[in-house]
Amino acid sequence: MLFNLNWLSQKIKKGKISILIILNGILNSQAQEKPNIVLFLVDDMGWQDTSVPFASGQTILKQKYHTPNMQRLAEQGMKFTNAYATPVCSPTRVSLMTGLNAAHHKVTNWTLKKNQLVDEKDSILTPPHWNVNGMSPVDSIPRTVYATPLPTLLKKQGYFTIHIGKAHFGAIDTPAENPLNIGFDVNVGGHAAGSPSTYLGEKNYGNAKGQYSPPWGVPNLEEFHGTKVFLTEALTQKAIDALSQPIQEKKPFFLYMSHYAVHVPLDKDDRFLQKYLEKGLDAEEAKYAALVEGMDKSLGDIMDFLEKKNLEENTVIIFMSDNGGLALSPPRGGEAFTQNLPLKSGKGSLYEGGIRVPMIVKWPNLIEPKSESSQYIMIEDFFPTILEISGLKNYKSVQEIDGISFFPLLKNSALKNDYRKLIWHFPHKWIPTDAPGINYKSAIRQGDWKLIYDMKSEKKELYNLKKDIGEENDLSQEYPETVNHLSQLLGEQLEKWNSQMPFNKIKNKVVPYPHQVLND
Structure with a gap:
């Protein structure tokens, strides 16, 4: 069992931990060598939707939100300032569960109904034949990516696996619609839809009272129907209840706490709303901020429970969002595409506002408290990292993993790799x-360079993120060699994965890969 000696000495000096508790933690770890893992995933939470500073210096948005438990987690763990997801939800969640990049697994847009496209119509481009049915644990479902899911491997490693909240892995009437089919022992709230029709218990979370009403009603919460329990709170209570079985059986657990918050609809969470109205936020932004704080309370409740059960020392907590913050107005208040400043744009975008997300990891026996990593990482990295945390080595999966474990970063936040390339691919029209x-x-x-390829115009933009985090200064004309280099890397990788490109109806041909397009 590894202990962070500096962390322990500080705790003892401050009177926050005793030798008895340390010995108790050591004994518990000997009884259960594998650490518990809590993956706390938030929906549509932007990089700045928190009082934790992920940007250097003070920002206006940091003062807008109140997330004391995220602050608590960051003080006890490591903050990642360059963590990335995909621009919308299902691609991120499939990457998380398979270890594949979205351009590789081809679930490149959000999913819902079997074999039905969700793409908006476009006068110039037609979307490719993507995996509209999501992921699948079996190879007989058309238009899915067949893969060995993360929880299936964790179960083989002896973990009790719990899914709470949003799933959005597979379309209706496909196996991955139900998290139980991809390796979870427990599922509460997870189904094919990516958002609730309402967060309100008074409205039965979108169901007819006492029964599940697809596609938008949240399942498995009938005991809260007709109550004033907000959805975020109901899911938290069910998560804590579900932990009783593995704790009693002394089994390591993997809790995937996957909140619907802070996705629309912007329902009123009356526990927190008034304070934001008094701050002067408009009605919609006040509701959004209340959703954020309700999510933060859930994090705190789970952390408190782990401490109460003396499980804190042997539990890894990973906090992440599935894409950047929504920046459409309406439903957000204020001017559109300003809600993630200093990052540009928001959800659905390949500018930083749509893909850079808050991330924190706590592991008391390994991670230096209040540490910070600026190394860029990607959502598919979670798959190999979580398996390495669990101690599972030489595992077999039907898919070849794209993700790279960030386990070494947890031990040394100063590690850097500027040669690695991150890839995003969105061959769709998300909004009209x-x-x-x-x-x-x-x-x-x-490294610090980022290239964006517009499939409609076949033009490219180039930014230096170290000097220009807001992507305000396109350097493509000044650095043509860098444009060519990144175009080659991007195009070759997309070609290797056989990533699908849209069809240009005007030119009557498939849009070329970026390395096949010459600069002006």
Whole structure:
């Protein structure tokens, strides 16, 4: 059992931990060598939707939100300032569960109904034949990516696996619609839909009272129907209840706490709403901020429970969001595409506002408290990392994993790799109108450089994120060699994965890969 000696000495000096508790932790760890893992995933939470500073210096948005438990987690763990997901939900969640990049697994947009497209119509481009049915644990379902899911491997490692909240892995009437079919022992709230029709218990979370009403009603919460329990709170209570079985059986557990918050609809969470109205936020932004704080309370409740059960020392907590913050107004208040400043744009975009997300990891026996990593990482990295945390080595999966474990970073936050390339691919029209970085884009980051490829115009943009985090200064004309280099890397990788490109109806041909397009 490894202990962070500096962390222990500080705790003892401050009177926050005793030798008896330390010995108790050691004994518990000997009884259960594998650490418990809590993956706390938030929906649509932006990089700045928190009082934890992920940007250097003070920002206006940091003062807007109140997330004391995220602050608590960051003080006890490691903050990642360059963590990335995909621009919308299902691609992120499939990457998480398979270890594949979205351009590789081809679930490149959000999913719902079997074999039905969700793409908006476009006068120039037609989307490719993507995996509209999501992921699948069996190879007989058309238009899915067949893969060995993360929880299936964790179960083989002896973990009790719990799914709470949003799933959004597979379309209706496909196996991955139900998290129980991809390796979870317990499922509460997870089904094919990616959002609730309402967070309100008074409205039965979108169901007819006492029964599940697809596609938008949240399942498995009938005991709260007709009550004033907000959805975020109901899911938290069910998560804590579900932990009783593995604790009693002394089994390591994997809790996937996957909140619907802070996705629309912006329902009123009356526990927190008034304080934000008194701050002067408009009605919609006050509701959004209340959703954020309700999510933060859930995090605190789970952390408190782990401490109460003396499980804190042997539990890893990973906090992440599935994409950047929503920046459409309405439903958000204020001017559109300003809600994630200093990052540009928001959800659905390949600008930083749509893909850079808050991330924190706590592991008391390994991670230096209040540490910070600036190394860029990607959502598919969670798959190999969580398996390495569990102690599972030489595992077999039907898919070849794209993710790279960030386990070494947990031990040494100073590690850097500027040669690695991150890839994003969104060959779709997400919203009816074109907006900053949204609709039919691909992108690559290597080191501080980021290239964005517009599939409609076949033009490229180049940014230096170290000097220009807001992506305000396109350097493509000044650094043509860098454009060519990144275009080659991006295009070759997409080609290797056989990543699908849209069809240009005007030119009557498939849109070329970025390395096949010459600069002006």
